[in-house]
Amino acid sequence: MPIKIALTKGRVEQQVVPLLEASGIDCSGIRSKGRRLIFDEDPVYETILVKGPDVLTYLNSGAVQLGIVGSDILDEQRNPQYAMLDLGVGRCRFVLASTSDFDPQQVSRKIIATKYPNITKRYFQSIGEDVEIIKIEGSVELAPLIGLADAIVDITETGTTLKENNLHVYAELQPVSTKLVVNRLALKQYQPQIRSLIDALQQTQGVNAQ
Numbered sequence: 001m002p003i004k005i006a007l008t009k010g011r012v013e014q015q016v017v018p019l020l021e022a023s024g025i026d027c028s029g030i031r032s033k034g035r036r037l038i039f040d041e042d043p044v045y046e047t048i049l050v051k052g053p054d055v056l057t058y059l060n061s062g063a064v065q066l067g068i069v070g071s072d073i074l075d076e077q078r079n080p081q082y083a084m085l086d087l088g089v090g091r092c093r094f095v096l097a098s099t100s101d102f103d104p105q106q107v108s109r110k111i112i113a114t115k116y117p118n119i120t121k122r123y124f125q126s127i128g129e130d131v132e133i134i135k136i137e138g139s140v141e142l143a144p145l146i147g148l149a150d151a152i153v154d155i156t157e158t159g160t161t162l163k164e165n166n167l168h169v170y171a172e173l174q175p176v177s178t179k180l181v182v183n184r185l186a187l188k189q190y191q192p193q194i195r196s197l198i199d200a201l202q203q204t205q206g207v208n209a210q
C-alpha cells in the first residue's frame with residue numbers, strides 16, 4: 001500500500017514539487033497533470049491534490065497519511081499538533097492593513113475583513129480589542145477600498161498587492177510557511193517510511209527541522 005500525501009494545489013504545489021523530487025519522489029505525473037488529481041507514478045508515495053483546508057479533512061479522517069499545507073491553514077483551524085517539518089517554502093506573513101486614513105485608535109468598533117476569522121479573532125483578543133469580523137473568500141484587499149470594512153487581516157509576501165491597491169501595514173501578526181503534517185496513527189504504522197521522507201526533505205536546500 002503506498003503512503004498517501006495530500007498536497008495543497010496551487011502556490012504550495014509549485015514550491016513543494018521540486019523538494020519532493022529532490023527527495024527522490026517521482027512527480028512526473030504532477031508536472032504534466034492536466035485535470036488529474038491522483039498521482040501514483042512513485043512506488044512509495046501516492047499524491048493527491050486538494051485545496052488547503054481540505055488537506056486537514058483528509059488527514060484527520062485517516063484517508064491520507066501525510067499532508068502538505070500552509071501554517072496559515074493550520075493556525076486558522078487550530079491544528080498545529082500535526083506539524084512535523086517546516087519545509088522552508090511558502091513564506092509570507094499575516095498583517096493588519098488598510099488605507100492611509102485608517103485610524104488604529106478609532107473609538108467605534110472596527111470592522112475587519114479576512115479569509116482567516118479565527119486568526120483575526122485571536123489577534124484582536126490578544127490586544128484586548130473587540131471587533132466585528134466579516135469573512136470573505138478572496139481579493140481581501142478590496143474590502144477597505146470599497147467600504148466593506150475598516151481594515152483587513154491577510155497574508156502578504158512581496159507586498160505588491162498591498163502597494164498596488166494603496167494599502168498600508170498597521171501591524172505585523174504571525175509568519176507563515178509550508179508544513180509537512182502527519183496523521184498520528186500513520187506515524188506509528190509507517191514510522192520508517194515517514195522518517196526517511198523527513199530525513200530526505202531535511203537534506204534538501206532550505207529545509208529546517210521543527
Ligand SMILES: Nc1ncnc2c1ncn2[C@@H]1O[C@H](COP(=O)(O)OP(=O)(O)OP(=O)(O)O)[C@@H](O)[C@H]1O
Nearest residue numbers: 009010011012052070071072073090091092156157
Ligand atoms: N502571497 C503569498 N506568498 C506566499 N505564500 C502564499 C501567498 N498566498 C498564499 N500563500 C500560501 O499558499 C497557500 C495557498 O495559496 P493559493 O494562492 O495557491 O491558494 P488560494 O489562496 O486558496 O487561492 P485559490 O482560491 O485561487 O486556489 C496559502 O494557504 C498560503 O500558505
Ligand SMILES: O=P(O)(O)OC[C@H]1O[C@H](OP(=O)(O)OP(=O)(O)O)[C@H](O)[C@@H]1O
Nearest residue numbers: 138139140154155156157158159160161
Ligand atoms: O504580498 P503579495 O506577494 O502581493 O501577496 C499577497 C497576496 O497573495 C494572496 O492572495 P492570492 O494570490 O492567494 O489570491 P486571493 O486574493 O484570491 O486569495 C494574499 O491574499 C494577497 O492578496
